[in-house]
Amino acid sequence: MERQSLDQTPRYYLRINLYHRLLHGLLMASFLGLAATGMPLRFSQSTWAVELATAIGGFGAILFFHKTFAFLLTLCFFLHIGAVFYLAFVRGEIGVFWGSASMVPQPRDFIEMFQHFRWFFGIGPRPQFGRFAYWEKFDYWAVFWGMAIIGITGYVMWFSSFFGRFLPGGLFNIALLIHADEALLAVWFIFTIHFFNSHFRPEKFPMDLVIFTGKLSDRELQEERPAEYQSLVEEGSLERIQADPPPLWLRNLGRIIGFSVVATGFLLFGLTLLAFLSE
Amino acid sequence: MTMDAQKHQPMGWLIGAVVGALFLLLPAMLLAAESVSPEVQFCLNCHSNKTLELVLQSGEKRSLYVDVDSFARSVHGDKLRCTDCHGDISTFPHPTRSFKNLRQFTLAYYESCKGCHFDNYTKSLDSVHYAILSKGDLRAPLCVDCHGAHDVAPPAVPRSRVSRTCSRCHQEVYRRYARSVHGKVLLQDGNVDAPVCADCHRSHNIEDPRTVVFHLKTPELCARCHTDEKLMAKYGLSTNVLKTYLKDFHGMTASLHKREQITPSAVTAVCTDCHGVHDILAVKDPSSTVMKANLVRVCQKCHADATENFPAAWLSHYEPSPKRAPLVYYVKLFYQIFIPFVVLGLVLQILLHIWRVVVNR
Numbered sequence: 036m037e038r039q040s041l042d043q044t045p046r047y048y049l050r051i052n053l054y055h056r057l058l059h060g061l062l063m064a065s066f067l068g069l070a071a072t073g074m075p076l077r078f079s080q081s082t083w084a085v086e087l088a089t090a091i092g093g094f095g096a097i098l099f100f101h102k103t104f105a106f107l108l109t110l111c112f113f114l115h116i117g118a119v120f121y122l123a124f125v126r127g128e129i130g131v132f133w134g135s136a137s138m139v140p141q142p143r144d145f146i147e148m149f150q151h152f153r154w155f156f157g158i159g160p161r162p163q164f165g166r167f168a169y170w171e172k173f174d175y176w177a178v179f180w181g182m183a184i185i186g187i188t189g190y191v192m193w194f195s196s197f198f199g200r201f202l203p204g205g206l207f208n209i210a211l212l213i214h215a216d217e218a219l220l221a222v223w224f225i226f227t228i229h230f231f232n233s234h235f236r237p238e239k240f241p242m243d244l245v246i247f248t249g250k251l252s253d254r255e256l257q258e259e260r261p262a263e264y265q266s267l268v269e270e271g272s273l274e275r276i277q278a279d280p281p282p283l284w285l286r287n288l289g290r291i292i293g294f295s296v297v298a299t300g301f302l303l304f305g306l307t308l309l310a311f312l313s314e
Numbered sequence: 315m316t317m318d319a320q321k322h323q324p325m326g327w328l329i330g331a332v333v334g335a336l337f338l339l340l341p342a343m344l345l346a347a348e349s350v351s352p353e354v355q356f357c358l359n360c361h362s363n364k365t366l367e368l369v370l371q372s373g374e375k376r377s378l379y380v381d382v383d384s385f386a387r388s389v390h391g392d393k394l395r396c397t398d399c400h401g402d403i404s405t406f407p408h409p410t411r412s413f414k415n416l417r418q419f420t421l422a423y424y425e426s427c428k429g430c431h432f433d434n435y436t437k438s439l440d441s442v443h444y445a446i447l448s449k450g451d452l453r454a455p456l457c458v459d460c461h462g463a464h465d466v467a468p469p470a471v472p473r474s475r476v477s478r479t480c481s482r483c484h485q486e487v488y489r490r491y492a493r494s495v496h497g498k499v500l501l502q503d504g505n506v507d508a509p510v511c512a513d514c515h516r517s518h519n520i521e522d523p524r525t526v527v528f529h530l531k532t533p534e535l536c537a538r539c540h541t542d543e544k545l546m547a548k549y550g551l552s553t554n555v556l557k558t559y560l561k562d563f564h565g566m567t568a569s570l571h572k573r574e575q576i577t578p579s580a581v582t583a584v585c586t587d588c589h590g591v592h593d594i595l596a597v598k599d600p601s602s603t604v605m606k607a608n609l610v611r612v613c614q615k616c617h618a619d620a621t622e623n624f625p626a627a628w629l630s631h632y633e634p635s636p637k638r639a640p641l642v643y644y645v646k647l648f649y650q651i652f653i654p655f656v657v658l659g660l661v662l663q664i665l666l667h668i669w670r671v672v673v674n675r
Contacts, residue, residue, distance in 0.1 A: 079569040080560060086573070093574035094567055094582075155666040157673065195627075196619040204626025208634075208642045211563065216649035220656060228660045237671040 046253040049278045054118065056249050061111045062178075063296060068104035070222045070303055072097045077215045078310035105189055112182050135165050135266065138176075144169040165262035170232050181221040188214035222307060226300035234297065242297075247289025248281035350386050353395040358382055361396075372415035384465040399426040417452045420459075427457045437518035445522070455483065469517070474500055476510040476517075484511075490592040495599070497592075507545060530571050532584040533559060558631045559585070588612050604630075 051059075075084035075097060088097050122128045130136050146162075148169045153159030167175075188210040191198045195207055234242045238259065245251055257264050267273040350358070358380065360366060366378040385391055397404050400423070402411070413419040428435035438444055438457075447454035460479050461469060470476050477497070481488030491497040491511070500508035514535055515521070521528055537556040539545055546553045559565040567582035586594070588604050595602040603612050609625040617624065634643035 075570060076566050079566040085570060088570040089573040094570040097570065152666070155663075155670045157670065196617055196621070196624070199621045199624040199627075202623065204623045204628075205639070205641065207563075207627035208629065208639065209645055212642060212645050212649070216646075216653060220649070220653045223653070223657050224660070227657065228664070231664045237668060 044280070047250040047278045047280050048253070048256055048273070048276045049249055050245055050251045050256075050276075051249040053249065056246065058111060058114060058118075059246055060292075061107060061114075065104040065108040065111060066221075066225065067296060067299060068100060069108060070218070071299070072101040072104065073215075073218055074222060074303060074307050076101075077219055078307060078314075081306070081310040083306050084310070102193065105186070105193075108182065109186060112186065135263070136167075138167060138172055140169070140172055140176075144172060163261040163265075164259060165266075166260060168260075174229055174232065177224055178221070181217060181224075184217050185214055185221065188217070219307060219311070222303060226304040230297055230300060234293070242290065242293050244281070244286055244289040244293070247292065248285050250278050250281045350382060350391060351395055353397070354382075354385075357396045368413075368419075370413045370415050370419065374416045376413075376416055376419050380464050388462075388464060388466045389468060390466055398429070399423065401426070401429075420456060421452065423458070423463075424456045431457075434518045441518060441520040442522040443520060453483075470510070470512075472504075473506045473510055474504075476512050477501075480511040487592050494590075494592060494594045495596045496594065507539075507548070509539065513539075526571075526581055529581060529584055529586075530568055532586050533565070533568065536585045552631060554633055555585075555631045558629065558633055562629070563627075583616060587615065 071087070072091065075081075075088045078084045088094060091097050091100065119131055122131050131138070133139055133141075135141070143165070147164060150159055150162035151169070154161045191202070191210045192207060192214065199207075233239070233246070236243075245255075264273075267276070361378055361380040362382055364377075364379045368376040368378055370376060402409065411422070413422060425435075435457075443454045447456075459482075467475075469479065477488060477491060477500075492501055496508045499505040500510065515523065533556060540551065540555050541553045541557075543553050560569060564582045564584070568584060571581050588609075589595075589597075590603050597604055599605070602608065606625070609628070610620060610622055613620040613625050613628075629639050629642070632638045634640075634646060636643055
C-alpha cells in the first residue's frame with residue numbers, strides 16, 4: 036500500500052465485465068423508453084403527458100414503442116436469468132446464490148446496514164463494505180422484483196383477450212393498477228435513489244463511470260470495498276482482475292450516455308412528481 | 315325575379331312570370347296586412363295573389379305568393395321590409411333575373427340573412443352542411459331550409475321543434491332518437507332537460523360527426539350534462555361518469571389521442587361506443603347495450619375474442635371503494651401509502667448520508 040500511494044499512475048481492476056455492462060445498457064435503454072412511453076399513460080390527464088404522447092407520434096406510436104421496449108426488457112431479464120443459471124450450473128459457480136459474491140442478501144448486509152446508520156449519526160465507524168453493499172443489493176432486487184411484477188401485469192393487459200379466457204375480468208383492473216403504480220415507484224426509485232447511490236454520493240459525485248468502463252481504480256477499490264480488497268489480497272487474486280486503465284473515449288462515452296440518461300430521468304421524475312401531487 | 319319576362323326575354327325557355335292584375339287586388343290585401351309596414355303592403359299588392367308564380371328554366375314553378383299573416387307572425391314581421399332581404403328588387407317593374415331551377419332560386423337568396431345574422435352565417439361556414447354545399451351538393455340545407463323564409467319562427471319554441479327540423483332530412487336518425495331515453499322524455503313527456511339534436515351537434519357550426527376528432531370529443535360532449543350535479547340529481551344519475559371513464563383503460567387512451575395530427579385508424583371506445591348514439595337507452599333498460607347481459611357483445615365490437623370474463627374488468631363507472639371493487643380499492647390504497655413510504659424513506663437515508671459527509675468535513 037505504501038508503494039502504491041507513491042505510484043503516479045493508478046492501477047485498475049475489473050469490476051463489471053462486458054456482458055454485464057452491455058446488459059445494463061440494454062436495461063437502461065429499455066427502462067428509459069418504457070418510462071417515457073408509459074408515464075404519459077399513467078398521468079394521461081396532464082398537459083405534458085398529452086404533449087409528450089403527441090410528440091412521439093400519438094397513442095398508437097406510444098403503444099408500439101412501449102411494447103417494443105417491453106420486449107427488449109423481457110429479453111434482458113431472461114438473458115440475465117440465463118447467465119446466472121449458466122454460471123451456477125454449467126460453470127459450477129454456485130457462489131452466485133450464496134456468499135460474498137452473491138446478490139442474495141447475506142447476514143453481514145444487515146449488520147452493515149445497521150453500522151451504516153450508526154455512522155450516519157456519528158456513533159460508529161464506516162462499515163467495511165464488500166463486493167456488493169447492501170444498498171446495491173436493494174437496487175438489484177428492486178429492479179428484479181419490479182421487472183417481474185410490471186412485466187407479468189403488462190403481458191396480462193397486452194394479451195387481455197387470451198388471459199380473459201381463464202382469468203376473471205376484474206384482475207385486469209388490478210393488473211393496470213399494479214402495472215402503473217409499481218412502474219411509478221420504479222421510475223422514482225431509479226431516477227432518485229439509484230442515481231444518488233450510484234452517482235451523486237459525495238464519494239462519487241458527479242458520476243461513477245464504472246458501469247460504462249467496468250474498471251475501478253486501486254484507490255476506489257480500497258476505500259469503497261475494503262472487505263473485497265482484503266479478501267482479494269488474501270486470496271492472492273488481485274492480480275487476476277488487474278486491467279488496463281479505461282481509455283479516454285470510453286470514459287467520455289460513459290459521461291455522455293450517463294448525463295443524458297440522468298437528465299432525462301430527472302425530467303421524468305419532476306413531471307411525474309408534479310402530476311402525482313396534483314392528482 | 316322577372317315580371318313580364320316574355321317581353322324582355324323572348325326565348326320561351328327563360329324565365330316565365332305571371333303578371334297578375336296588379337292594382338286590382340289592393341283593397342283585399344290591405345285587410346289582411348295590418349301589422350306590416352307600408353313598404354311591405356306595397357309589395358303585397360301583387361304578392362298576396364296566390365296564383366302569382368314564376369316558371370323557371372327547368373319548368374318548375376315557384377310561387378311568388380307571400381302569406382301576409384304568417385309573415386306578420388314571424389320574428390321579422392314587425393322588423394323587416396321585403397327589400398331588406400330581397401335587396402335586388404327595389405324597383406318596379408323588377409329587374410330581370412333568371413333561375414335554372416328551384417334550388418338555384420333559393421341559393422340566390424342564400425346570403426340575404428348574413429346582413430343581420432353575420433355571426434351565425436360565419437359559423438355555418440364551418441359546418442358539415444356548408445362543406446357539402448361547397449363541394450357542389452345543392453341538397454345541403456341553407457338558412458331558409460331550417461328556419462323558413464317568410465315564416466321564420468323562434469327555432470326552439472317548443473324545444474322539440476329543433477329535432478323535428480333536422481328530421482326533415484335526417485328521418486332515420488330522428489326515428490332512432492325518438493325511441494332513445496333522451497328523445498322519449500322530450501317528445502313524450504315534454505321534459506326540456508333532454509338534449510335535442512343541436513345540443514350535441516350544435517346548430518350553425520355543425521361538425522361532421524363521422525370524424526375521429528368528433529369521436530374523441532364525445533366524452534366532453536356528454537359530460538356537459540352528465541357532470542352537472544343539479545341536473546343529474548333530478549334523475550338520480552351519477553356525475554362520476556367522466557372522472558371514472560378518464561381513469562380507466564379507454565379514458566386514458568382517449569386523452570392521449572386528443573391532440574393527434576394524423577388520424578388514427580382505430581381509436582379507443584368513448585361513451586357512444588358502449589351506450590349507443592341516437593338510440594341510447596337508460597342503463598336500467600333491459601335492452602340497453604351496457605346491461606350486464608349485453609355487455610360482452612359491446613366489448614366484442616372492438617375486442618373480437620373477448621370472453622364472458624372480459625367485461626368484468628369494467629367497473630361500470632363506479633369509483634373503487636371498500637364496497638364496490640374492494641380489491642382495486644385496497645391495492646390502490648396500498649400503493650398510495652407504499653410509494654411515498656419507500657421513496658421518502660430512501661430519500662431520508664440519502665439526506666443522512668450527505669449530512670454525515672458534511673459533518674465529517
